[in-house]
Structures are given as C-alpha cells and as structure tokens.
Amino acid sequence: MSKGRVSFMIHSPTKSRASIPPWRIKVKRYLPSYDTCFLCGDHKHNRAALGVRWYCEAGVVRTHLTAGIEQMGYPGVVHGGILCSLLDEALGWAACIERRCYFVSAELTVRFVRRAPTRQSLTVTARLKETKSRYLISAGEVHNDAGEVLARASGKFFPMTRQESFEFDKQTAYQPGDWKFLVED
Secondary structure, X not given: OOOOOOOOOOOOOOOOOXXXXXXXXXXXXXXXXXXXXXXXXXXXXXXXXXXXXXXXXXXXXXXXXXXXXXXXXXXXXXXXXXXXXXXXXXXXXXXXXXXXXOEEEEEEEEXXXXXXXXXXXXXXXXEEEEEOOXXXXXXXXXXXXXXXXXXXXXXXXXXXXXHHHHHHHOOOEOOOOOOOOOOOO
C-alpha cells in the first residue's frame, strides 16, 4: 500500500452455498436504533426524533411513517431534507444488512418526483444495487399509499472497519426481537 492511502476491504461473511442469507428470507426483521438519532431515535432522548422503525424483509429495507407539520417545508408538503434523510438512512441500512457491518454515507443523489404530503402515510424502501471493490451502491424510493413514487435516490456507502462496527453496535438500542445482524469473525 502506498503511503497516505487508505485501503478498504468489504467483509463478506462465509456461508454455505446451499443456505439462503437470513436477510433475503421473507421474514420481517426489525433493525436496531440509536437513541438520539433524528430518524430512529427515542423521544425520551431526542424530542425531535421521528421514532422511525426500520425493518428488513426479503432483502428490502423498509419503514412506514406519517410526517406531521413538524416535518413540513411548504404548507402541507414534507420538507425535501426530511425525505433525503429518510432515503440516506434506508440506503445505508441496505448496505449494512448485505455485508453485515455498519457503513457510512459517501454520496447521495435524490430525485424528487412528486410532492410528499404531510399527514399521509409514506413508505420508504431500499435495496442493494451494486457492489464495488471499496464501497456499495444502494437505491431506494419513497412511495405514497397509492404506490406512486414521490422521491428516489441512490448512494455510495463505505464500510466501517469490523472494530468500528462492533464499537458502534454497543451504542445502539436493541428492542426485544430486533435482528443482531453483525457477524462475528
């Protein structure tokens, strides 16, 4: 390795060819949260937290929420920054569950398709799109109840080291039944 360059290796847990990865099974597996996170945090630790609960089912990360006036930009419209935050989190989780370690955002590209109304149910989904040697690319969308796409995004995510992932995981909040997705070496 040349001086001053950092090298990353994306960890891929060993698995039997006959086994189906657990995150690809059609079982809803809830993901942990971080108490002070703006999106998934607990209101006891962050009064602005949306309290979003992420889950994985058949390789797709998903959540459902109804944005209130606190998340409004123009009257009756969810602020674009809120949608960006939701998509960033969903895309990041899609990378995490695929490689079973935590990732950090490197790039996020968002396309707003339709206005996202406040006080109506929204669904955010994301899945892994592509694997590169040093990072992963995820893609996701925000939909309304009619299934119309309101926003779509893609992003690049770099893995934390195994040690960083396990250290960060100690700070997360697992509720009973949440999926402990990290893989021990």
